[in-house]
Amino acid sequence: MMFNLEKNKPEAAQLHVAPVDSPDNIRSLCAFLDLVGSCSGPDAGVHLIRNTCGGHLTMTSDSGRLFASLSLSRQILKLIVSSAQGHLREYGDGGKFLSFACLSLIKSTVQLPGEFTNRRAFCALNEQFVKLLSKYLNSQECSVIVNADLSNIQVLLAYTKSMLLARPLLNLVDTECNKICELIVKCFVESIPEPQQYPVREHADGIFIVGCPFEHSRGSRLLKGLLLEHPELPCVKGETGFNLMTADIASKNTEGNVSVLNKGIKVVLVTCSMSGDLEDIVSAAYEVTAEQAASVEALAIDKWAHFCEKLAQNQIGLLLCQKVIHPRLKILLKSKNVMAVDRLGSAVIPYIRDLTGAQPVVSVIADPALRGLQALSLGFGM
Numbered sequence: 163m164m165f166n167l168e169k170n171k172p173e174a175a176q177l178h179v180a181p182v183d184s185p186d187n188i189r190s191l192c193a194f195l196d197l198v199g200s201c202s203g204p205d206a207g208v209h210l211i212r213n214t215c216g217g218h219l220t221m222t223s224d225s226g227r228l229f230a231s232l233s234l235s236r237q238i239l240k241l242i243v244s245s246a247q248g249h250l251r252e253y254g255d256g257g258k259f260l261s262f263a264c265l266s267l268i269k270s271t272v273q274l275p276g277e278f279t280n281r282r283a284f285c286a287l288n289e290q291f292v293k294l295l296s297k298y299l300n301s302q303e304c305s306v307i308v309n310a311d312l313s314n315i316q317v318l319l320a321y322t323k324s325m326l327l328a329r330p331l332l333n334l335v336d337t338e339c340n341k342i343c344e345l346i347v348k349c350f351v352e353s354i355p356e357p358q359q360y361p362v363r364e365h366a367d368g369i370f371i372v373g374c375p376f377e378h379s380r381g382s383r384l385l386k387g388l389l390l391e392h393p394e395l396p397c398v399k400g401e402t403g404f405n406l407m408t409a410d411i412a413s414k415n416t417e418g419n420v421s422v423l424n425k426g427i428k429v430v431l432v433t434c435s436m437s438g439d440l441e442d443i444v445s446a447a448y449e450v451t452a453e454q455a456a457s458v459e460a461l462a463i464d465k466w467a468h469f470c471e472k473l474a475q476n477q478i479g480l481l482l483c484q485k486v487i488h489p490r491l492k493i494l495l496k497s498k499n500v501m502a503v504d505r506l507g508s509a510v511i512p513y514i515r516d517l518t519g520a521q522p523v524v525s526v527i528a529d530p531a532l533r534g535l536q537a538l539s540l541g542f543g544m
Contacts, residue, residue: 225257365512427479435485448531474498
């Protein structure tokens with residue numbers, strides 16, 4: 163059996179030109195404007211989105227998921243959606259408003275009577291109108307601006323409730339909405355770092371929310387630390403207990419000086435796959451037999467086994483892997499009293515880095531001497 167990898171030959175580029183005021187473009191603009199407008203505002207509707215060939219079904223009114231689930235063929239719509247997605251990446255909100263404003267301006271311009279054909283003049287006028295609006299909204303005379311006192315808990319609760327009420331799919335009653343708002347505000351207030359606090363949150367940009375299927379929203383609660391899903395936990399399987407390797411760990415005080423050693427659990431974070439598939443060599447093109455492919459996988463597993471031995475020598479108690487860990491490596495780690503948690507996903511990695519202070523190990527091949535291995539204490543209680 164032979165494996166032969168070849169790059170697909172690029173097809174010749176084709177250029178399609180269509181005027182903005184063509185009937186097809188106008189119909190597409192009007193349809194997209196109705197779609198965005200119908201899921202905006204306090205009475206927003208929920209849309210079911212699926213392509214014409216079937217497949218995945220998306221039900222949402224959120225601009226981020228709405229734009230990501232659309233399959234657009236019109237270049238003018240792709241440009242507007244791309245601009246709205248860039249706005250969302252920068253500010254995190256206002257995607258539907260931006261797209262609605264752009265679509266309304268374009269529609270009002272292309273549907274002008276025939277005698278008004280100087281669209282360049284209308285573009286210049288629109289730019290001047292936008293400048294006037296921005297100047298008015300940023301001025302003290304603006305009547306729609308409300309000064310928010312973030313030191314007032316009631317203002318934070320009102321702001322959080324307005325965000326939840328704009329999500330019709332949540333279907334929350336007042337008591338459930340108030341409880342979730344209190345939890346979110348409490349978590350936000352407790353996560354604000356004090357002056358000169360160590361460690362400072364550097365990577366996570368929000369509150370980590372874990373969804374529990376088949377649980378009612380009334381059971382929502384706030385937990386200290388970070389909650390990770392780990393079905394292979396020994397106590398879940400019915401075992402009476404397990405031991406984690408502890409070590410002497412030097413901690414830093416607020417001045418940055420090293421304090422006395424304390425007993426704790428060392429943590430190592432791995433962001434690459436530990437399944438033996440050699441994903442580090444992503445740009446290589448090679449041709450191997452089935453036996454050679456098996457030997458390459460065995461070589462990668464041996465590299466990771468040596469890595470696990472190093473973990474035991476460095477008194478690591480907990481291994482957190484973003485992707486998959488090979489079963490052979492799990493058995494080896496368990497024999498060394500090192501708990502291994504895999505399949506974490508990329509969303510939780512910034513929170514783990516802030517909680518533990520660990521620098522991710524991105525490759526066992528590029529760093530065979532484990533120079534990038536840094537593990538700090540993790541508050542771990544059972």
